[in-house]
Amino acid sequence: MGCPQDHATLATDVLIRADLRGIDSHGIARLIGYVRLWEQGRINATPDIRLIHETSSTGVVDGDGGLGLVVAPRAMQIAMEKAESAGTGWVAIKNSNHFGIAGYHAMMGLHQDMIGIALTNASPLVAPTFSTERMLGTNPIAVSIPAGQEPPFVADMATTTAANGKLEILQRQSREAPYGWIQDAQGDPSTNPHELKDGGALLPLGGDREHGSHKGYALGALVDILSAVLSGANYGPWAPPFVSFLPLAPDPVGEGLGHFVGAMRVDAFRPASEFKSNMDKWIRRFRSADAVEGKQVLIPGDPEREMEKVRTHEGIPVLGKVVDDLTQVADKFGVMLPEEE
Amino acid sequence: MGCPQDHATLATDVLIRADLRGIDSHGIARLIGYVRLWEQGRINATPDIRLIHETSSTGVVDGDGGLGLVVAPRAMQIAMEKAESAGTGWVAIKNSNHFGIAGYHAMMGLHQDMIGIALTNASPLVAPTFSTERMLGTNPIAVSIPAGQEPPFVADMATTTAANGKLEILQRQSREAPYGWIQDAQGDPSTNPHELKDGGALLPLGGDREHGSHKGYALGALVDILSAVLSGANYGPWAPPFVSFLPLAPDPVGEGLGHFVGAMRVDAFRPASEFKSNMDKWIRRFRSADAVEGKQVLIPGDPEREMEKVRTHEGIPVLGKVVDDLTQVADKFGVMLPEEE
Numbered sequence: 001m002g003c004p005q006d007h008a009t010l011a012t013d014v015l016i017r018a019d020l021r022g023i024d025s026h027g028i029a030r031l032i033g034y035v036r037l038w039e040q041g042r043i044n045a046t047p048d049i050r051l052i053h054e055t056s057s058t059g060v061v062d063g064d065g066g067l068g069l070v071v072a073p074r075a076m077q078i079a080m081e082k083a084e085s086a087g088t089g090w091v092a093i094k095n096s097n098h099f100g101i102a103g104y105h106a107m108m109g110l111h112q113d114m115i116g117i118a119l120t121n122a123s124p125l126v127a128p129t130f131s132t133e134r135m136l137g138t139n140p141i142a143v144s145i146p147a148g149q150e151p152p153f154v155a156d157m158a159t160t161t162a163a164n165g166k167l168e169i170l171q172r173q174s175r176e177a178p179y180g181w182i183q184d185a186q187g188d189p190s191t192n193p194h195e196l197k198d199g200g201a202l203l204p205l206g207g208d209r210e211h212g213s214h215k216g217y218a219l220g221a222l223v224d225i226l227s228a229v230l231s232g233a234n235y236g237p238w239a240p241p242f243v244s245f246l247p248l249a250p251d252p253v254g255e256g257l258g259h260f261v262g263a264m265r266v267d268a269f270r271p272a273s274e275f276k277s278n279m280d281k282w283i284r285r286f287r288s289a290d291a292v293e294g295k296q297v298l299i300p301g302d303p304e305r306e307m308e309k310v311r312t313h314e315g316i317p318v319l320g321k322v323v324d325d326l327t328q329v330a331d332k333f334g335v336m337l338p339e340e341e
Numbered sequence: 342m343g344c345p346q347d348h349a350t351l352a353t354d355v356l357i358r359a360d361l362r363g364i365d366s367h368g369i370a371r372l373i374g375y376v377r378l379w380e381q382g383r384i385n386a387t388p389d390i391r392l393i394h395e396t397s398s399t400g401v402v403d404g405d406g407g408l409g410l411v412v413a414p415r416a417m418q419i420a421m422e423k424a425e426s427a428g429t430g431w432v433a434i435k436n437s438n439h440f441g442i443a444g445y446h447a448m449m450g451l452h453q454d455m456i457g458i459a460l461t462n463a464s465p466l467v468a469p470t471f472s473t474e475r476m477l478g479t480n481p482i483a484v485s486i487p488a489g490q491e492p493p494f495v496a497d498m499a500t501t502t503a504a505n506g507k508l509e510i511l512q513r514q515s516r517e518a519p520y521g522w523i524q525d526a527q528g529d530p531s532t533n534p535h536e537l538k539d540g541g542a543l544l545p546l547g548g549d550r551e552h553g554s555h556k557g558y559a560l561g562a563l564v565d566i567l568s569a570v571l572s573g574a575n576y577g578p579w580a581p582p583f584v585s586f587l588p589l590a591p592d593p594v595g596e597g598l599g600h601f602v603g604a605m606r607v608d609a610f611r612p613a614s615e616f617k618s619n620m621d622k623w624i625r626r627f628r629s630a631d632a633v634e635g636k637q638v639l640i641p642g643d644p645e646r647e648m649e650k651v652r653t654h655e656g657i658p659v660l661g662k663v664v665d666d667l668t669q670v671a672d673k674f675g676v677m678l679p680e681e682e
Contacts, residue, residue, distance in 0.1 A: 055428030057398040058609040086427055087396030092610050130636040143563055155559035161552050180552045187633035205546060205553050211502050211521045212546050218496040218641040222484055229619045230610045236626055268399040269433050269571045278570045285577055292528035295471035300559040
């Protein structure tokens with residue numbers, strides 16, 4: 001696509017990391033989608049990523065229409081530099097695109113004993129409580145917290161009951177979705193995983209009002225406001241869709257997609273060794289909490305870390321459909337794919 | 342109790358504000374609970390609230406065992422002063438007690454065009470996903486965002502499916518709870534609102550694993566870690582219980598209860614007028630989103646603001662039980678209650 005080598009390397013790292021961690025929906029399966037957006041001129045392969053406003057603990061980055069996979073880590077680097085001097089750093093990003101897994105960016109602070117935070121808005125697929133309209137994205141929240149001898153606490157979650165990737169799995173398997181994941185065009189509960197094609201919507205975490213969907217809606221809204229209203233990107237239903245066959249809103253309220261990243265130096269609060277030994281104690285206590293028969297209490301990040309261990313050794317399984325997509329991309333750019341074993 | 346006059350005035354303001362906003366569970370109904378904790382020596386009526394560590398954008402406050410109702414606003418004031426100079430301010434608080442409604446503290450930044458954030462850990466009542474043990478409090482998240490001509494966006498929510506106050510209402514009305522709010526001592530779903538007395542637990546937002554309870558658990562855990570591990574307070578199951586008849590943990594891992602507050606100057610990111618006119622646009626677009634028959638999409642904070650309008654004019658209805666409690670407190674301290682009309 002003409003990306004500078006360092007951008008291509010960074011973007012690849014973000015995508016492969018998603019696959020390693022078992023978040024297949026955000027890994028190399030997305031490559032063809034980024035290429036299609038670039039073909040339509042919606043992604044700038046050679047962006048001039050600039051810090052356009054700052055205070056000692058804040059900044060705003062203009063992504064110049066670049067890949068979010070590249071823009072977000074650059075912004076997180078700025079947040080971490082600010083945290084180094086001011087204790088914390090917070091950067092809002094506009095004029096960007098889909099940034100892959102939020103957890104990648106949040107985890108960047110770990111090796112410097114920083115708590116990392118990454119938020120993004122996304123293609124509108126989610127109906128607020130009482131609404132029949134798709135107004136918000138799956139707007140994830142990722143927070144990464146260092147520990148001492150224990151592995152870190154890494155939460156990385158869509159603010160919906162279920163992420164869109166889970167729905168895609170059910171579609172491929174022709175299985176029904178549980179109640180509370182989606183609604184139909186009239187706002188009634190649905191178990192049809194294809195409902196979004198007929199005007200349905202994903203539901204905020206909680207599912208319905210009685211089970212707290214207004215809280216999931218508020219969380220998704222917070223992510224939207226911090227990512228896009230604070231930075232000057234498009235918010236709510238104006239957020240640019242990831243799929244290239246959907247048009248951009250004709251009346252944009254900002255530039256591109258928005259993100260929000262933050263870094264907090266642990267020792268801006270208490271000595272890092274003290275904090276980390278208490279995190280170890282926190283993690284061990286929760287891991288050993290009384291559990292229901294046959295289960296164990298998990299720490300956020302456990303399943304992804306286990307998967308990363310396995311796939312680092314055994315490789316990443318890739319679906320036939322994804323291999324076809326990658327072959328198509330390789331042909332387009334005259335890249336040789338490795339022979340299948 | 343011997344509180345200095347300014348502390349008493351501030352604490353009263355926080356409690357009355359909860360009642361005005363319709364959050365009766367956190368208003369003057371709690372007064373007798375605070376008094377009982379003070380009688381047991383668990384609340385210090387004359388605390389020396391001190392900033393014990395700081396960087397330009399962070400601080401740690403030792404509440405000296407004071408009322409959270411007083412300690413948290415003092416800490417928020419420090420966060421706002423830091424935001425004034427550094428763009429943002431973040432204060433972790435240890436050695437505190439129950440701080441009333443989180444929204445009060447978050448909303449302090451509104452009149453200075455700041456986004457305000459308030460978190461706290463609380464009495465352990467919530468079982469993590471797959472657990473039968475009460476490990477977390479209802480650990481609320483409050484975020485307050487200024488708008489221009491529209492009223493502000495104010496989210497203030499427990500990270501559980503339903504707050505404990507909702508359960509208490511069902512208990513008084515002898516009604517069943519919906520599935521997804523509570524579990525019994527074995528970790529099975531329950532609709533008995535008295536289940537917590539028999540070893541049951543509240544459930545994290547999401548309710549069960551299939552509906553995303555691991556996300557509600559992760560949110561509650563984040564609130565616990567930022568409030569208590571970062572500050573040096575007691576975390577998880579060690580958090581001191583609000584009710585005076587439950588003992589403190591014999592092996593504390595920190596001091597008192599913990600909170601975390603933050604303030605972000607809007608114009609540390611973009612001109613306040615620009616931000617606020619976009620917030621107006623955000624709010625109007627969401628308020629006018631297509632809705633299911635007979636409903637309207639709400640903005641977080643709408644119900645509480647409506648209630649505040651009504652109760653400011655019509656007064657606050659107080660249950661007989663609460664009048665009895667207040668009479669008991671008044672007798673104890675030789676305070677005259679106003680005659681009933």
